[in-house]
Amino acid sequence: MNAPARTGDAVADIDTPALVLDLDAVERNIARMAAFARQHGVRWRPHAKMHKCAALAQRLVAAGAVGACVQKTAEAQALAAAGVLDLYISNEVVAPAKLARVAALARGLQQRGGRLAIAADSAEGVDRLAAALAGAQDAIDVFVEIDVGQGRCGLAPGPDAVQLARRIAAAPALRFAGLQAYHGKAQHLRGAEDRRAAIAAVLLLVRDQLDAFAQAGMPVPLVTGAGTGSMVHEAASGLYGELQSGSFLFMDADYAGNEADPEQPAFEHALFLKSQVISRNVRHAVCDAGHKSHAIDSGLPLVHRPEGGAPWRYANGGDEHGVLHAEDGQPLPELGQAVWLIPGHCDPTVNLHDWLVGVRGGLLHGHVEELLRVDARGALA
Numbered sequence: 001m002n003a004p005a006r007t008g009d010a011v012a013d014i015d016t017p018a019l020v021l022d023l024d025a026v027e028r029n030i031a032r033m034a035a036f037a038r039q040h041g042v043r044w045r046p047h048a049k050m051h052k053c054a055a056l057a058q059r060l061v062a063a064g065a066v067g068a069c070v071q072k073t074a075e076a077q078a079l080a081a082a083g084v085l086d087l088y089i090s091n092e093v094v095a096p097a098k099l100a101r102v103a104a105l106a107r108g109l110q111q112r113g114g115r116l117a118i119a120a121d122s123a124e125g126v127d128r129l130a131a132a133l134a135g136a137q138d139a140i141d142v143f144v145e146i147d148v149g150q151g152r153c154g155l156a157p158g159p160d161a162v163q164l165a166r167r168i169a170a171a172p173a174l175r176f177a178g179l180q181a182y183h184g185k186a187q188h189l190r191g192a193e194d195r196r197a198a199i200a201a202v203l204l205l206v207r208d209q210l211d212a213f214a215q216a217g218m219p220v221p222l223v224t225g226a227g228t229g230s231m232v233h234e235a236a237s238g239l240y241g242e243l244q245s246g247s248f249l250f251m252d253a254d255y256a257g258n259e260a261d262p263e264q265p266a267f268e269h270a271l272f273l274k275s276q277v278i279s280r281n282v283r284h285a286v287c288d289a290g291h292k293s294h295a296i297d298s299g300l301p302l303v304h305r306p307e308g309g310a311p312w313r314y315a316n317g318g319d320e321h322g323v324l325h326a327e328d329g330q331p332l333p334e335l336g337q338a339v340w341l342i343p344g345h346c347d348p349t350v351n352l353h354d355w356l357v358g359v360r361g362g363l364l365h366g367h368v369e370e371l372l373r374v375d376a377r378g379a380l381a
Helices: 023-040 054-062 073-081 096-111 123-132 159-170 184-188 192-215 231-236 346-350
Strands: 018-022 068-070 086-089 115-120 140-145 174-180 223-225 271-280 285-287 302-304 313-316 322-325 338-342 355-360 367-373
Touching: 018 023, 023 231, 023 355, 054 068, 054 073, 054 367, 068 073, 073 086, 073 096, 086 096, 096 115, 096 123, 115 123, 123 159, 123 174, 140 159, 159 174, 159 192, 174 192, 184 192, 192 231, 271 346, 285 338, 302 313, 322 338
Parallel strands: 018 355, 068 086, 086 115, 115 140, 140 174, 174 223
Antiparallel strands: 018 271, 271 285, 271 338, 285 322, 302 338, 313 322, 355 367
16 A cells, blocks of 8 residues: 655645644654653553554553554564564453464464463353363463443453452463553543532442452552553552553544643644645635544544644545535635544554654654554454
8 A cells, every 4th residue: 555655755745635643743742751750660551552653652662662452362462563562462362363363472472571461251261262272381460351431341340350250360371460441431521620520429439449359468560551541540549550541642633632641741633634625716716635644533523723823624525525514604625635544543543544644853844753543443353
C-alpha cells in the first residue's frame, strides 16, 4: 500500500485523507505521562490497541513504560513480530485455535527474553489456557479480571475471584499475577467530579477484593487498570501499581469534551486527519474525509484550525465525504485547501489506516520526519 507521503516532504504535500502525528506534541505527551508515573511511583503499560504501532510501543518503553497492553491475540502477535517483547493481553481468550497461538507466542517471547501475560475470568477459561500451555518451560502471568463498573468481562468482586486465583496458581504453566480492574466507562464521564466519584466506587471494590485475598492468605502481586480519563485517581489510591492509559498519546475529540481535572497532566491533541476541500458552493464545502477514514462511534470529528480563528463545523457526508459549514460568519475554506480534523475516537480511527505520518515542526510549516506503519491494523482475532 502506497504511503501518503515521503520523508522530507512538506506538510502541504501529504496526500489526503491521511492520519498525521504531530511528533512534537507526541513527545510532550510522553514526557508528561512518564513524569506523572514517576511522581506517583506506579508502573505504566500503555494500551497499544490505541496506536497499533510497534515503533510507538518501543518509543514508550524507551521513555519508561514496562511494556504494552493489547486486547487481541493478533495484536500481540503483530507487535511481537516487530520487536515488542513485554505484552499483556488484557482480555479473555478461550477459543482453542487462539489459545494455541497464545502458547506459541508465549514460548517465542520467552526465547527472546520477553514475556506474555493474559487475563481470565472463568474456571473453564483458566483450564483451557493451562491445557494449551501444558509442558511449557516457563509459566505465564495470568490476571484475574474483576468487573468494577464496566459491565463487560470480569468476575463480580468477591470470593469467586479468590478461588479463580487459586486455580491459576495450581496450574504448573500459569502464575497468578494480580487483578485486572478497569472501568472504561468512567473515562468519558464529562465532569471531573463525576469521574472522581466513579473511581471512588471502583476503589472500594478493589480494596474489598484485596481484603478478601488477605483473609485467604493469598498475596496479590499487582492491581492493573486505569485509563487516560481517570488515571489521576487510580494512581493516587495506593492500590493500583500499574496504569494502562493509552489515549494520552494522541487524545481525540471525545476526550476534548471532558472537563479538565487539575491533577491531570495537560495532554495535547497529537493525532490529526488531514483532508482537502474537493467541492464548494455558497452553502458549504466538502472535504475528502468520510467515515471510511475516521470512526464515528464517539461522534463526528472536530475541525482544527492551526492558524487560529473560529473553526468550521464538520457534518456527516457519508463514506467518502465530509460536509463543512461556516460558523460565526467565517468564510468557507477554498477549493483545494487543507482541512485538519481531530477524530472523535482515536483507537478505531487508527485501525482504518496503514500509515501514521509523523510531522515535525507543526501542521502549517512542518515536514514529514518519519512514516510509522500501523502494524496491527485489522488484527481483530
